[in-house]
Amino acid sequence: HHLPPPPLLRALSRHPQRTTDPAAAALHVVGALPLASYVLGVLRNESAAHQRRMADVARALRGLADFRHRRRPFLFLYGHWRLVHLGEMLLDTLLSGKTILATNDPTFGLWENRPNNPLAKQPRFSRLYERGVTLPYVAHSFATSERPNASSPHKEGFMFHGDFARRDYGVRKRMRALLTPATLEAPVELSDSSFTHKDPSATAREFSQAYQRTGAAYKISSLCMSPAGDTLTSRRVFDALAAGCVPVILRSRFLMKTRLWSFETGMPFPASIAWDEVSLRLAPSMTNGTDDCIAGDRRWLQQWHRAPLLSRRQAGWDAFYTHMDYDNNPDGVAQALLVELQQRVPAA
Incomplete structure (x- = not known):
């Protein structure tokens, strides 16, 4: 239920306002599912492969001038409360750009500061939640x-x-x-x-x-x-x-x-x-x-x-x-998300 499903990404990719011209886009969407990658790594006992995938995402973002120079906001879908699964390389990269985190609860950042969390001594990462946008949970x-x-x-x-x-x-x-x-x-x-x-x-x-x-x-x-x-x-x-x-x-x-x-x-x-x-x-x-x-x-x-x-x-x-129905109306979820983001990015 913390996993924004692939249908949401597909709905965003086919939205009527979608453009393939980066210069014309007021908002960029990162086409990655990091929590799915993490779960796959656990199931296959390949955690190193997950970390490599997260590092690849970080390098890809750093290679984009719009991200590197903070020209455009980038939407990153990650519903879970454990940012540690992203790896510090990707986290540092996300913090360096104009990242908007789409997550299930803006108070997840409070969990990041708990003593048993490897990132507890780096509370700067919780800012990703504080400035994020809230997604619905996936209903049963x-x-x-x-x-x-x-x-x-x-x-x-x-x-x-x-x-x-x-x-x-x-x-x-x-x-x-x-x-x-x-x-x-x-x-x-x-x-x-x-x-x-x-x-x-x-x-x-x-x-x-x-x-x-x-x-x-x-x-x-x-x-x-x-x-x-x-x-x-x-x-x-x-x-x-x-x-x-x-x-x-x-x-x-x-x-x-x-x-x-x-x-x-x-x-x-x-x-x-x-x-x-x-x-x-x-x-x-x-x-x-x-x-x-x-x-x-x-x-x-x-x-x-x-x-x-x-x-x-x-x-x-x-x-x-x-x-809010990811299964039966993902286009509706995508539209509501974009309406919410338009409050922050008026040109979107």
Whole structure:
């Protein structure tokens, strides 16, 4: 899900504004898939071959006068949070030019500075994320395999399938407290996968069954909880939209206050998508012992569940298919990306 798929590159290559004249292009796109190269190197036990490929990309960029003299911006697609996979030669090269990094989360740079990261002592690399542009995550196939009936009156209840043990300043713990079936007038589907993905004895069948259960839960639920993960955004937001479920985006009040984040931070394509019209946002009260605050958050959820959400679900699915569906509409993703870049590169 961190891998911007080849269909996006192909869509950019056939875009109506594509030109083969470098001098006429306001924006250059680097035609490389570095994460795919890294995964291939791991699978074939050929990490040296991956590093050679990254060095070749660096040399090719340095050989371009427009890049070397910073005449034009260059778009580089890399969704992952480990810049170390690119190698320092390519990283130094990217920093030397007018590079715009297209990635899944602008806060990945915070991970780059962790002590166990080989690049932690070189925080300059995190600037690539800070000045980048955000791409949607790739939604799971269970959400995109068929068009959901977003207007179905039978969609009801809340759902969350995932790991309750993430380090998220207590957001998931409080979410679990809110979604107590006995206190909500709607079905609640919760599944904790924290034990599954860490159990080496788990079989392929068990994973397949869990995958199918999660897909089914998305398709019948009305409100799908989407707490922040290790980073600010979550793949669940895009799974929910694709499945015709309204994502409830949960974020830490502490992090938003201390890091000056908002609910819009890290959401892709704000120039094309009105996120306040296709999602709900909640920063749950984290004060210990405040049952009234918990009850207030729970009432807020319950009131939204009672509200007519058909138009919001339909708008969410339309936004996903039009701007974020790599599998079925990569041209739409490419167009939304270019619209976003036009905010930075007016001539593009």
